[in-house]
Amino acid sequence: MDGPPVKIVSIYITGFYVKKALNRAAKEILVSAGLRRTGGRVEILEVLQQAKMPLNQEEIQAQLDRDLNRTTVYRTLESFIQAGLVHRCFVRERAWHYELAHNCRPLQCHPHFTCTNCDRTLCLKDVFLPLVKDIPDGFIIQRQQVRIEGLCPNCS
Numbered sequence: 001m002d003g004p005p006v007k008i009v010s011i012y013i014t015g016f017y018v019k020k021a022l023n024r025a026a027k028e029i030l031v032s033a034g035l036r037r038t039g040g041r042v043e044i045l046e047v048l049q050q051a052k053m054p055l056n057q058e059e060i061q062a063q064l065d066r067d068l069n070r071t072t073v074y075r076t077l078e079s080f081i082q083a084g085l086v087h088r089c090f091v092r093e094r095a096w097h098y099e100l101a102h103n104c105r106p107l108q109c110h111p112h113f114t115c116t117n118c119d120r121t122l123c124l125k126d127v128f129l130p131l132v133k134d135i136p137d138g139f140i141i142q143r144q145q146v147r148i149e150g151l152c153p154n155c156s
C-alpha cells in the first residue's frame with residue numbers, strides 16, 4: 001500500500017493544474033476573438049482544446065460539466081465558427097464534427113484520415129496539399145478541406 005496511492009494523488013494534482021491553465025487559455029482566446037466570456041463558451045472551448053479528434057455536438061455536450069441545452073451548444077459553436085475559432089471539418093453519421101481552427105491554414109484545413117478498418121478519423125495536422133488551381137472562372141475558394149481514406153498505422 002505505498003506505491004499506488006501516491007501516484008493517484010499526483011495525477012489528480014496534474015489534472016487540476018492542467019484544467020486551470022486551459023481555463024485561462026480559453027478566456028484569453030475568447031477575449032482575443034472579441035467574444036463575450038460566458039461560462040458555457042469557456043467550457044465548450046476547453047472541451048475542444050482537450051479533444052484528440054474532431055467531435056460532434058453530442059460528444060461535446062456529453063463532456064460538459066454544466067447542463068447546456070442543445071440550442072445553446074449549437075449557437076455557441078456557430079459563434080465560434082463566425083469568429084474563426086472553430087471549423088466544421090466533416091459530416092459523419094449525419095453529424096458535423098468540430099475542431100479548433102488553430103491547426104489549419106487561412107484557406108485550408110489539415111486533412112482528415114479515416115481508417116477503413118477501425119473506423120477512426122485522425123487529424124493529419126502537419127500535412128497540407130497545394131490549393132486547387134484549375135477552378136472555373138467565377139468561383140472563389142474560401143476553404144479547402146480534404147478527407148482521405150485508408151489504413152491507419154495500427155491497422156496497416
Ligand SMILES: [Zn+2]
Pocket residue numbers: 087100101103104108109110
Ligand atoms: Zn480547419
Ligand SMILES: [Zn+2]
Pocket residue numbers: 115116117118119120151152153154155
Ligand atoms: Zn485503423
Ligand SMILES: [Zn+2]
Pocket residue numbers: 054089099110111112122123124
Ligand atoms: Zn483535424
